[in-house]
Amino acid sequence: MTLQFLGTSSGQPTLERNLSCIALVREGAIYLLDCGEAAQIQFRRAGLRFGRVAGFLITHMHGDHVTVLPGMLMSLQMAGRTEPLLIAGPPGIREFVVETSRLIATGFGFPIDFVESAAAATVLDTPDLVVETAPLEHRVPAMGYRIVERDFPGRFDVEAARALGVAEGPDFGRLQRGESVVAADGTVVTSEQIVGVPRRGKVVAYCTDTRPCDGAVALARDADVLVHECTFLGDREDDAELSGHSTAAQAASVALRAGVRRLIITHFSPRYSDVAPLLAEARTVFPATEAAEELAEYEV
Amino acid sequence: MTLQFLGTSSGQPTLERNLSCIALVREGAIYLLDCGEAAQIQFRRAGLRFGRVAGFLITHMHGDHVTVLPGMLMSLQMAGRTEPLLIAGPPGIREFVVETSRLIATGFGFPIDFVESAAAATVLDTPDLVVETAPLEHRVPAMGYRIVERDFPGRFDVEAARALGVAEGPDFGRLQRGESVVAADGTVVTSEQIVGVPRRGKVVAYCTDTRPCDGAVALARDADVLVHECTFLGDREDDAELSGHSTAAQAASVALRAGVRRLIITHFSPRYSDVAPLLAEARTVFPATEAAEELAEYEV
Numbered sequence: 001m002t003l004q005f006l007g008t009s010s011g012q013p014t015l016e017r018n019l020s021c022i023a024l025v026r027e028g029a030i031y032l033l034d035c036g037e038a039a040q041i042q043f044r045r046a047g048l049r050f051g052r053v054a055g056f057l058i059t060h061m062h063g064d065h066v067t068v069l070p071g072m073l074m075s076l077q078m079a080g081r082t083e084p085l086l087i088a089g090p091p092g093i094r095e096f097v098v099e100t101s102r103l104i105a106t107g108f109g110f111p112i113d114f115v116e117s118a119a120a121a122t123v124l125d126t127p128d129l130v131v132e133t134a135p136l137e138h139r140v141p142a143m144g145y146r147i148v149e150r151d152f153p154g155r156f157d158v159e160a161a162r163a164l165g166v167a168e169g170p171d172f173g174r175l176q177r178g179e180s181v182v183a184a185d186g187t188v189v190t191s192e193q194i195v196g197v198p199r200r201g202k203v204v205a206y207c208t209d210t211r212p213c214d215g216a217v218a219l220a221r222d223a224d225v226l227v228h229e230c231t232f233l234g235d236r237e238d239d240a241e242l243s244g245h246s247t248a249a250q251a252a253s254v255a256l257r258a259g260v261r262r263l264i265i266t267h268f269s270p271r272y273s274d275v276a277p278l279l280a281e282a283r284t285v286f287p288a289t290e291a292a293e294e295l296a297e298y299e300v
Numbered sequence: 301m302t303l304q305f306l307g308t309s310s311g312q313p314t315l316e317r318n319l320s321c322i323a324l325v326r327e328g329a330i331y332l333l334d335c336g337e338a339a340q341i342q343f344r345r346a347g348l349r350f351g352r353v354a355g356f357l358i359t360h361m362h363g364d365h366v367t368v369l370p371g372m373l374m375s376l377q378m379a380g381r382t383e384p385l386l387i388a389g390p391p392g393i394r395e396f397v398v399e400t401s402r403l404i405a406t407g408f409g410f411p412i413d414f415v416e417s418a419a420a421a422t423v424l425d426t427p428d429l430v431v432e433t434a435p436l437e438h439r440v441p442a443m444g445y446r447i448v449e450r451d452f453p454g455r456f457d458v459e460a461a462r463a464l465g466v467a468e469g470p471d472f473g474r475l476q477r478g479e480s481v482v483a484a485d486g487t488v489v490t491s492e493q494i495v496g497v498p499r500r501g502k503v504v505a506y507c508t509d510t511r512p513c514d515g516a517v518a519l520a521r522d523a524d525v526l527v528h529e530c531t532f533l534g535d536r537e538d539d540a541e542l543s544g545h546s547t548a549a550q551a552a553s554v555a556l557r558a559g560v561r562r563l564i565i566t567h568f569s570p571r572y573s574d575v576a577p578l579l580a581e582a583r584t585v586f587p588a589t590e591a592a593e594e595l596a597e598y599e600v
Contacts, residue, residue, distance in 0.1 A: 012375055013341045019371075037371050038338045041313045063374050063404040071319075071337050071367045075312055096403040103396040104363040105440045140405045 001026045001149060001202050001300040003225065003264070005292040006042035007034075010209070010231050010245070010267040011064050017294055018042055019064045020267060022227065024147060024204065026129065029054040033145065033206050033227075035069040043072075046295055050079040055086030055124070057131065058093050059208055060142035066093075070100045073108055081110045088115040088123040088133065090141040117143060134219050136210035138244035144210065146219040149201030161194045202300045205260070208267050211241065212250040220258035225300050227292070228254055230265035230278055248278040252285035266292035301326045301449060301502050301600040303525065303564070305592040306342035307334075310509070310531050310545070310567040311364050317594055318342055319364045320567060322527065324447060324504065326429065329354040333445065333506050333527075335369040343372075346595055350379040355386030355424065357431065358393050359508055360442035366393075370400045373408055381410045388415040388423040388433065390441040417443060434519050436510035438544040444510065446519040449501030461494045502600045505560070508567050511541065512550040520558035525600050527592070528554055530565035530578055548578040552585035566592035 002025045007018030019036025023046060030052045032039070043050075053076060059065055069087075076085065087093060094114040101107065115123040117133050118141050124131035132146045156176055162168075165183035166175065174181050178191045205220035208229035220226040231245035240247050246254070248265060255263035263286050268275050279291040290298070302325045307318030319336025323346060330352045332339070343350075353376060359365055369387075376385065387393060394414040401407065415423040417433050418441050424431035432446045456476055462468075465483035466475065474481050478491045505520035508529035520526040531545035540547050546554075548565060555563035563586050568575050579591040590598070 012378060013344065015341075015344055018341065037368055038341055041315075041318065041338055044313070044315055061404050063370050063400075063406055066404060067367060067371045067400075068337055070363050074363050078312060092403060096400075099399050099403060100363075100367075100396075103392060103399060104361050104366060106363055 001147075001204065003204065003227065003298045003300060004046050004048075005266060005294060005296055005298075006032075006039050006046060007036050008266045008268060008292045008294055009064075010229070010269055012270050013037055014270045014273070016273070017268065017270075019067075020059075020208065021068075022206070022266075023048055025052075026149065028052055031131075031147070032056045032072070034059055034065040034208070035072055036064045036066070037068055039068045040071050040075055042295065046297075050075050051081070053085070055088065057123070057133075057145050057147075057206070058087065058089030059136075059144065059206070060090055060138055060140055061092045061096060062140065062209070065209075066096060069097065070104060070106070073097070073101070073112075074106055076110065077106070077108050081108075084111045084113050086113050086115065086124060088117070088131070088143075088145075090143050091116045091118050092141075132219070134215050136207055136215050137213040138209045138211070142209050142244075144205065144207040144216055144219045146223070147204045147206070149203070151201045152199040154196035154198045157194050157196070161189070164189045164193065166194070204300055205258075207254070209245060211244055212246050212254050216254045217258045220254060220260050223258065223260045225262050225264060225298065226255050226258060226260040227264045227266060229267035230282065230291075231267055231269045233272070233277055234281055248281035249285050252282040252289055255286040255289070261288065263289040264292050264298060265289060301447075301504065303504065303527065303598045303600060304346050304348075305566060305594060305596055305598075306332075306339050306346060307336045308566045308568060308592045308594055309364075310529070310569055312570050313337055314570045314573070316573065317568065317570075319367075320359075320508065321368075322506070322566075323348055325352075326449065328352055331431075331447070332356045332372070334359055334365040334508075335372055336364050336366070337368055339368045340371050340375055342595065346597075350375050351381070353385070355388065357423070357433075357445050357447075357506070358387065358389030359436075359444065359506070360390055360438055360440055361392045361396060362440065362509070365509075366396060369397065370404060370406070373397070373401070373412075374406055376410070377406070377408050381408075384411045384413050386413050386415065386424060388417070388431070388443075388445075390443050391416045391418050392441075432519070434515050436507055436515050437513040438509045438511070442509050442544075444505065444507040444516055444519045446523070447504045447506070449503070451501045452499040454496035454498045457494050457496070461489070464489045464493065466494070504600055505558075507554070509545060511544055512546050512554050516554045517558045520554060520560050523558065523560045525562050525564060525598065526555050526558060526560040527564045527566060529567035530582065530591075531567055531569045533572070533577055534581055548581035549585050552582040552589055555586040555589070561588065563589040564592050564598060565589060 009017035
């Protein structure tokens with residue numbers, strides 16, 4: 001999985017930063033986390049393809065996170081999409097898409113699977129990926145996401161199985177599923193002899209817009225990467241509290257409590273043309289922190 | 301007056317071109333003609349100030365012309381606006397703004413004067429400026445605009461008035477209004493002796509999205525600058541007809557019929573990464589044509 005930041009500013013775009021949108025790319029499928037202004041243009045700049053969009057995960061219904069969603073859907077339409085599209089978000093996301101489409105006289109030739117949730121829920125469950133959502137703490141209902149890649153099965157050593165006298169066929173399946181089998185010479189062959197250790201799937205958590213909260217910690221528990229909002233420096237903790245946002249140190253404290261491997265901070269107030277002080281503040285609490293850069297790609 | 305193009309692409313943004321938006325700046329006041337994706341960011345790149353926005357003139361309710369209007373209003377709000385704001389457009393513009401604001405839980409601390417019109421009408425009438433609108437021919441109701449600067453009064457020659465014995469006071473006003481007065485020595489002094497020739501106000505017409513049509517010609521009659529959409533090259537005249545757009549030659553023919561001084565073509569299909577052929581085609585019909593460049597400023 002990779003994360004590519006298409007926009008990293010909060011509230012208003014700046015000359016250097018666009019509004020919230022992240023492309024999570026896994027095996028060619030693209031999930032867009034929020035869809036703020038200029039997401040379409042940044043999507044093109046990132047070299048991504050509209051035909052690969054699998055779904056949108058929207059955190060909350062503020063304009064800086066959703067205004068370009070209708071434009072994105074227009075581009076999917078122009079790309080000739082017919083497959084269903086997932087749009088997950090808080091209550092209101094469906095009405096926003098339906099109403100704006102009506103108001104801009106635009107229809108779509110593909111079905112949209114809306115998954116609205118104001119409480120903890122599973123919004124996607126496929127053989128590859130599970131996406132869970134849970135409420136955060138903002139001025140309006142805001143939902144965080146936990147994107148969990150399923151574990152990859154261990155490598156099946158065909159040569160070893162043959163050498164131990166296991167016949168190709170149903171016994172291979174049994175070994176793959178962790179069962180033991182009896183070889184041609186009557187000896188027992190265990191799964192561990194043939195199948196490698198499963199590779200753990202990666203976990204990404206996305207928490208914005210929010211005050212530091214238990215919901216964010218739970219979503220981020222043991223994640224490989226937590227992307228957490230970081231609107232202010234610590235000297236504006238009161239502003240953060242009032243506006244439902246987090247300071248750099250607060251974002252880092254969520255990462256620390258959740259035991260994540262890496263923290264990427266984003267959603268910087270336009271007041272900071274240089275985010276180095278935010279990064280420095282976060283690192284005092286959680287050293288494995290990076291500050292999201294526009295169009296930068298992060299391997300999970 | 302100056303025109304600065306914040307976006308010049310039709311339908312979808314490209315790596316080089318954003319979606320429709322033009323800043324018309326007159327005496328510091330900014331009128332935004334359409335409000336497509338990335339208008340906010342381009343607005344900043346152009347060095348414009350949110351506090352100077354006087355109004356929006358929206359042509360039609362397609363996504364590539366309106367999606368960023370709510371974001372723009374958010375920026376006006378954040379800039380502390382309290383003065384009324386003009387938003388003119390076709391029927392539906394009011395509902396779009398009201399509904400999207402509701403759906404993104406955003407309110408504005410300034411009144412919005414909506415002027416919806418599906419027929420010829422005057423949408424703004426101030427001592428400086430008159431803005432007229434009239435229907436064009438598109439797939440949905442689309443309105444063109446004619447922005448007319450009122451004539452500037454001729455220069456009042458104070459020295460000449462004094463030399464001819466006119467006393468400062470009410471007689472100065474009479475001369476300014478074109479009347480004659482009697483000087484101290486009993487001679488008649490005419491307005492023409494004291495007041496220069498009025499300077500003609502400039503006229504800008506904006507016609508998009510549309511097939512070539514009489515409505516566009518009437519709006520552009522004798523204009524100093526006509527900005528006309530130019531979605532396709534002439535070899536796609538059928539596509540233009542079907543989709544309610546114009547070819548380069550058709551845009552130029554509107555300019556020719558209207559007797560404008562200059563034509564600026566814009567709203568180029570994303571299929572043209574180089575617009576030179578569109579410009580060349582237009583110039584065969586109307587030589588005084590320019591192709592709009594992103595962020596370029598055109599003095600009217």
